[in-house]
Amino acid sequence: MSLQYLKSAVAENDTEKLIRYVRLHLGDGNETAGRKEIDKAWIEALKLLLDVPLTNSEFIFATLKQQSPATLAHLYFHLHFYFVQRSGAWIHDGTL
Amino acid sequence: MTAPSDENKQLRPGLWETINERYPGSMITKEDFIPLARLRKPLSQTRLTFVSSAGVQPKGTMPFDVVHPVGDYSFRRVPSTAKIRELEIHQIKYPTSGALKDLNVIFPIERLQELASEGVIGGLTPNLFSFIGYQMDPPTFERTLAEDIADAVVADGAEAALLCPA
Numbered sequence: 263m264s265l266q267y268l269k270s271a272v273a274e275n276d277t278e279k280l281i282r283y284v285r286l287h288l289g290d291g292n293e294t295a296g297r298k299e300i301d302k303a304w305i306e307a308l309k310l311l312l313d314v315p316l317t318n319s320e321f322i323f324a325t326l327k328q329q330s331p332a333t334l335a336h337l338y339f340h341l342h343f344y345f346v347q348r349s350g351a352w353i354h355d356g357t358l
Numbered sequence: 359m360t361a362p363s364d365e366n367k368q369l370r371p372g373l374w375e376t377i378n379e380r381y382p383g384s385m386i387t388k389e390d391f392i393p394l395a396r397l398r399k400p401l402s403q404t405r406l407t408f409v410s411s412a413g414v415q416p417k418g419t420m421p422f423d424v425v426h427p428v429g430d431y432s433f434r435r436v437p438s439t440a441k442i443r444e445l446e447i448h449q450i451k452y453p454t455s456g457a458l459k460d461l462n463v464i465f466p467i468e469r470l471q472e473l474a475s476e477g478v479i480g481g482l483t484p485n486l487f488s489f490i491g492y493q494m495d496p497p498t499f500e501r502t503l504a505e506d507i508a509d510a511v512v513a514d515g516a517e518a519a520l521l522c523p524a
Contacts, residue, residue: 265428265495287427290451339425343450355453356413358424 288342290354299346299353306345397518406470407483407516408438409507411491412457412524413449414465416440422448422490429493431503435510438482440467451492452524464524483514491524 271279282293289296311317326334343358397404413422415434423430436445442461447454457464467486473479487507493499511519 265498268494284427336423336426339427343425354450355455356424356450357447357454357458358421358450 295353300342302349302351303342303345306349307341399517401479401518402477403480404517405481405483405515406474406479406518406520407511407514408465408467408470408486408520408522409511410465410486410488410522410524412452412464412488412522413447413490414445414461414488415448417444417446424448424450424490424492428495429499430490431493431495431498433487433489433503433507433510435485436465436467436488438467438470438484438486442468449490449524451490470520480517483511483516485510485514487511 268280268283270276271283285293285296285300287296288299325337329337346352347358413424414436415422416436419434420432422432422434445461445465445467447457447461447464454464462468465486465488470479470482470486474482487510489503489507493503
């Protein structure tokens with residue numbers, strides 16, 4: 263899958279190709295594993311909020327308002343890996 | 359020492375076709391043939407540099423962005439005098455467990471330092487060079503990272519380069 267392949271998928275609104283790429287990326291080339299990794303990250307994030315802990319909402323809203331969509335998208339990928347790592351179930355070969 | 363490579367042959371002629379088969383459309387293709395460069399003087403008088411896609415970097419430098427879906431097109435300079443304890447790996451696309459026990463298996467800096475001190479090679483450039491190998495945009499890779507490293511290698515006075523994919 264080249265970048266051009268992905269851009270063509272965007273142009274054609276072929277969401278299956280795009281999400282498959284994300285799953286492959288997050289699953290180190292294994293689409294099924296990637297799907298589980300997405301679930302894992304969301305579950306970890308949810309668990310952290312169940313007790314309604316004090317969080318820095320100002321930081322969150324300021325970040326969303328002040329940062330570019332591309333920066334937020336980049337952050338989104340980092341957050342995924344952060345929560346996956348935090349879950350303790352690390353499937354990747356190396357380290358962040 | 360092996361004889362200089364035949365100018366009319368690439369090291370692995372079928373390599374690019376194989377990669378194109380696995381990652382269709384993702385390879386840089388070149389119509390013009392670029393012959394391998396010959397050594398201009400004995401290895402014992404040649405200043406060597408090392409370029410690696412292992413994601414090795416000095417501690418305290420900006421970590422390679424291993425999560426970016428399209429890749430990180432930056433490189434790090436690793437001082438050729440560095441101690442292994444001063445280095446770390448940021449990379450999730452290859453098994454690093456062995457390298458974390460002995461970095462030399464993927465980034466043989468101590469072996470290179472030994473070769474230099476023993477006079478097998480003429481010396482090392484002030485810096486060695488490292489990047490991560492996960493790149494989804496070959497044209498950007500070529501235009502930025504490859505060109506940047508090439509410029510840095512030349513600026514460091516390299517007379518030969520050892521390239522090592524992780």
